[in-house]
Amino acid sequence: MAKNNQIGQRLRVFAHKFGGPTGLANTLKVSPQQLSEYFSGRRIPGNAMQKRLREAGCDIEWLMTGKKNYPGDANSPKKVGELQSNYEAAAGSSDKETREIFRLIERLNNLEEADRKKMLRLIHVIFEFV
Numbered sequence: 461m462a463k464n465n466q467i468g469q470r471l472r473v474f475a476h477k478f479g480g481p482t483g484l485a486n487t488l489k490v491s492p493q494q495l496s497e498y499f500s501g502r503r504i505p506g507n508a509m510q511k512r513l514r515e516a517g518c519d520i521e522w523l524m525t526g527k528k529n530y531p532g533d534a535n536s537p538k539k540v541g542e543l544q545s546n547y548e549a550a551a552g553s554s555d556k557e558t559r560e561i562f563r564l565i566e567r568l569n570n571l572e573e574a575d576r577k578k579m580l581r582l583i584h585v586i587f588e589f590v
Contacts, residue, residue, distance in 0.1 A: 464501030
């Protein structure tokens with residue numbers, strides 16, 4: 461059941477892309493009650509549901525196993541550097557806010573690897589579903 465709960469948690473993350481469970485249920489053309497069975501871990505997505513999820517843009521390997529590069533491969537500090545470079549390019553300035561962001565990114569880079577991975581995944585989820 462623990463694995464099913466993990467699938468349900470990842471499905472909840474994916475649902476944010478659609479504004480939450482109701483939006484995802486509408487996209488998948490299933491009832492919110494049916495979707496809640498997956499969220500709770502009482503059911504796991506079979507072939508038909510996986511097909512619907514794939515068509516909605518879900519990475520099925522990530523959903524079912526937690527592996528692959530979704531919602532962000534945070535295996536190295538290189539990703540932190542990319543995050544910093546992307547922010548710098550997007551910000552286009554070196555104002556006080558930008559410097560503060562760089563300080564936060566540097567602090568992120570100095571975290572233990574496991575904590576850094578969690579934070580980078582969180583950041584990715586935030587920006588992916590905003």
